Amino acid sequence: MIYLDNAATTPMDSEINASLQEYMRDQFANSGAVYGIGLDAKNKIEEATETITDALGIPSSHKLVFTSGGTESNNLFIKGLCFPDKKAAYLGLEHPSVSETLQSFKAYGNEPLSLLEFNNEGQLNLSCLSILKEKRIRLLCLSHVNNELGTINDPIPLVPRLEKEAPQTRLFLDGVQAVGKIKLDKSMWSGLDGYSLSAHKFHGPKGIGLLIYNSKLNLNPQLHGGKQQLGVRAGTLPVPLIMSLAQSIKLAIERQQETQEHLQKLHNCLVDGLKKLEMPILFNSSTEELQSSGIVNFSFPPVEGEVMLHHLEKEEIYVGMGSACSAHSKEPSKILMGMGLTIEEARCSLRVSFARNNTMSEVEKFLHAFADAYQKLLPTFIKKPVER
Amino acid sequence: MNEQRTILVRYDEIGLKGRNRKYFEKILLKNIKRSLPADKEISYRVPRGRILIDLSKSVADEVADRLKLIPGIASYSVGISVNPDFDEMAALGVKWIEPLFKPGGELKFCVRTRRSAKTFPQTSPEINFEVGSRIMSQLSPKGLVVNIKESEFTLEIEIGNNETIVFDNRHPGLCGLPVGSSGNVLCLLSGGIDSPVAAYLMACRGCRVHFVFFDNQPFLGRGGYEKVLKLSKIINRFQGRAKLFVVPFQDIQVAIRDHCREENRVVLYRRMMYRIADEIAKQYEMPGLVTGESLGQVASQTLENLAAVTCVTSMNVFRPLIGMNKERIIKLAKEIETYEVSIEPQPDCCSVFMPASPVTRGKIHILENDEEKFSLIDLQEEALKNMETIKVDFL
Numbered sequence: 001m002i003y004l005d006n007a008a009t010t011p012m013d014s015e016i017n018a019s020l021q022e023y024m025r026d027q028f029a030n031s032g033a034v035y036g037i038g039l040d041a042k043n044k045i046e047e048a049t050e051t052i053t054d055a056l057g058i059p060s061s062h063k064l065v066f067t068s069g070g071t072e073s074n075n076l077f078i079k080g081l082c083f084p085d086k087k088a089a090y091l092g093l094e095h096p097s098v099s100e101t102l103q104s105f106k107a108y109g110n111e112p113l114s115l116l117e118f119n120n121e122g123q124l125n126l127s128c129l130s131i132l133k134e135k136r137i138r139l140l141c142l143s144h145v146n147n148e149l150g151t152i153n154d155p156i157p158l159v160p161r162l163e164k165e166a167p168q169t170r171l172f173l174d175g176v177q178a179v180g181k182i183k184l185d186k187s188m189w190s191g192l193d194g195y196s197l198s199a200h201k202f203h204g205p206k207g208i209g210l211l212i213y214n215s216k217l218n219l220n221p222q223l224h225g226g227k228q229q230l231g232v233r234a235g236t237l238p239v240p241l242i243m244s245l246a247q248s249i250k251l252a253i254e255r256q257q258e259t260q261e262h263l264q265k266l267h268n269c270l271v272d273g274l275k276k277l278e279m280p281i282l283f284n285s286s287t288e289e290l291q292s293s294g295i296v297n298f299s300f301p302p303v304e305g306e307v308m309l310h311h312l313e314k315e316e317i318y319v320g321m322g323s324a325c326s327a328h329s330k331e332p333s334k335i336l337m338g339m340g341l342t343i344e345e346a347r348c349s350l351r352v353s354f355a356r357n358n359t360m361s362e363v364e365k366f367l368h369a370f371a372d373a374y375q376k377l378l379p380t381f382i383k384k385p386v387e388r
Numbered sequence: 389m390n391e392q393r394t395i396l397v398r399y400d401e402i403g404l405k406g407r408n409r410k411y412f413e414k415i416l417l418k419n420i421k422r423s424l425p426a427d428k429e430i431s432y433r434v435p436r437g438r439i440l441i442d443l444s445k446s447v448a449d450e451v452a453d454r455l456k457l458i459p460g461i462a463s464y465s466v467g468i469s470v471n472p473d474f475d476e477m478a479a480l481g482v483k484w485i486e487p488l489f490k491p492g493g494e495l496k497f498c499v500r501t502r503r504s505a506k507t508f509p510q511t512s513p514e515i516n517f518e519v520g521s522r523i524m525s526q527l528s529p530k531g532l533v534v535n536i537k538e539s540e541f542t543l544e545i546e547i548g549n550n551e552t553i554v555f556d557n558r559h560p561g562l563c564g565l566p567v568g569s570s571g572n573v574l575c576l577l578s579g580g581i582d583s584p585v586a587a588y589l590m591a592c593r594g595c596r597v598h599f600v601f602f603d604n605q606p607f608l609g610r611g612g613y614e615k616v617l618k619l620s621k622i623i624n625r626f627q628g629r630a631k632l633f634v635v636p637f638q639d640i641q642v643a644i645r646d647h648c649r650e651e652n653r654v655v656l657y658r659r660m661m662y663r664i665a666d667e668i669a670k671q672y673e674m675p676g677l678v679t680g681e682s683l684g685q686v687a688s689q690t691l692e693n694l695a696a697v698t699c700v701t702s703m704n705v706f707r708p709l710i711g712m713n714k715e716r717i718i719k720l721a722k723e724i725e726t727y728e729v730s731i732e733p734q735p736d737c738c739s740v741f742m743p744a745s746p747v748t749r750g751k752i753h754i755l756e757n758d759e760e761k762f763s764l765i766d767l768q769e770e771a772l773k774n775m776e777t778i779k780v781d782f783l
Binding site (some may be wrong): 307311313314379380 | 606
């Protein structure tokens with residue numbers, strides 16, 4: 001099996017998996033209980049928090065909230081800060097857990113501001129920031145790394161300009177696709193009010209994520225119950241998963257440089273290989289500097305992405321896509337359409353996303369299988385006049 | 389407390405059968421025995437016109453639930469053996485009726501007695517009166533009234549030579565004929581809402597319905613296949629022993645897509661499906677095909693297009709939904725619990741294969757002309773050769 005859909009999820013690291021089995025067996029106590037083993041569990045959470053804080057360089061001005069994953073982290077921060085009537089803006093190319101959350105405010109007469117016209121290959125053009133002040137925008141939401149394209153919104157140049165041009169606007173980055181794939185500059189936290197991540201995107205378990213936020217902000221809880229996590233997110237804490245999350249973050253950060261170099265090689269091999277195929281391939285993701293090397297998104301009209309995906313599946317090669325070919329038409333990817341692709345280009349696209357365990361030979365095999373499937377499928381997708 | 393229960397099963401149309409009645413009864417009894425747990429000490433009696441199932445109280449609910457899924461049963465009631473004593477009979481009636489009262493409303497009831505022990509001192513009407521008046525004396529202040537014609541609760545009493553049984557209100561069965569009494573048929577199952585309902589209706593007419601699914605995994609993925617496995621399993625609850633044939637269809641679709649007139653594609657796909665289904669049905673001695681077509685529902689289901697697909701087979705083609713509107717079909721799909729699976733999002737045909745505007749009145753000679761443009765026989769044989777056969781009982 002060749003798994004090239006690591007932006008969807010990643011296989012668990014064997015070391016993390018082995019530890020998690022142990023944690024599951026041993027760390028069953030409720031961290032809210034006052035007897036000894038409860039206190040031990042609480043200590044484990046504190047240790048995990050410290051590991052994460054150290055690994056990511058999170059300053060004391062920020063708090064950590066453990067959640068069930070990226071979607072919950074994004075909902076908690078956006079709703080917790082803006083629901084129902086505070087104005088928010090977004091680029092318009094974000095993951096649905098950001099865009100749909102913002103869209104849900106429309107029912108309360110609060111339409112989010114789309115900055116799509118200021119999109120430059122998936123990045124926010126910083127010249128637009130003064131609009132945020134004009135429109136009295138409370139929160140700006142962006143993807144740190146776009147989930148379909150891999151383009152990066154770098155907070156380092158953004159933060160000082162935002163502070164200058166729209167000081168009342170808070171900044172939230174969806175970091176789900178960033179951790180372990182690109183370098184996280186520790187200086188970014190100073191102007192960053194919220195950041196989300198999810199363990200399964202970097203070889204950890206599913207069901208555990210994190211929201212890191214500026215402790216000066218008062219987030220309204222979305223789950224009510226016990227007073228766990230200072231009342232921001234009620235619910236018994238999953239101690240084993242939190243320990244695994246910490247371990248996954250630590251490993252991802254330790255290996256980040258090495259991973260990024262490896263992903264860059266895979267990325268170059270794939271892009272060069274696709275270019276050599278002498279097919280009309282259109283690259284939707286950028287090959288510039290501000291691009292995660294983990295994701296390559298490309299179109300190959302007229303062959304449909306979903307059909308290509310299933311043909312590759314037959315060869316046990318798994319890739320992703322953001323669009324579908326159903327005759328009962330699902331909408332083509334909003335992100336690709338937002339980038340200005342035609343419906344056909346959006347439908348005829350695939351997303352290949354790498355992780356550290358992928359190899360060059362897998363990329364070569366993918367290229368072969370892709371070329372074969374393309375040649376096989378092409379005649380079916382070319383409209384031919386039928387003899388009467 | 390009596391731990392023994394007797395379930396009385398009443399037939400539906402079998403009662404109308406003349407000399408074939410024994411045959412139908414035998415099949416129904418076999419179906420009941422096969423669908424009830426074998427390890428739970430259940431015994432069966434077949435007095436004229438009914439089936440009595442003796443079992444312990446602990447399994448009565450489970451068995452009653454299973455009887456709801458067996459075609460051919462008109463209704464069933466759960467009974468308790470009592471002493472031939474009117475007070476005891478009336479006490480049971482009070483116990484069952486009392487929880488049914490709605491605040492402020494009246495409840496219509498009656499007592500019906502069947503007395504096969506002619507030595508019993510009272511006649512059936514006398515027993516009805518004795519038991520009914522005892523119940524009334526306790527429950528009439530709560531709103532109980534006697535109404536024989538529109539009874540909402542009927543207490544049934546069976547007085548035999550060896551025992552007296554009092555039965556709770558009747559529970560409706562699926563009616564129809566017992567599965568297997570009509571024979572085997574093959575249903576073209578798509579994964580949509582309609583075809584599972586068609587299959588169910590034919591099962592209720594005594595058919596054992598087998599399924600054929602035309603799969604296109606290279607273009608559509610495995611989702612459709614998984615969905616059809618689930619659907620065939622749900623329908624098989626009504627019958628058992630069904631087979632599911634999965635036919636790889638991608639090469640045929642590609643050939644039609646590449647060589648034939650665009651507007652004719654859908655009818656041509658369906659003609660190929662019918663031909664293949666015809667072959668399978670003949671091979672397995674199933675004298676009929678079943679489809680979920682409903683007249684005029686989509687372009688391929690016009691009178692002309694139905695004729696254009698039917699003419700490729702010499703088999704009987706049964707279309708039990710032909711005169712139903714979508715709303716009624718959906719209601720039935722919800723009742724038989726296939727609806728939730730049918731509406732799971734899954735492409736049933738890739739847009740690459742769909743024509744921009746499909747023909748609504750296909751001309752058979754033009755369709756035949758299209759079919760000369762690709763190797764129909766070879767592709768059909770290849771698809772049948774690569775067909776997967778699944779026993780649905782083992783899913």
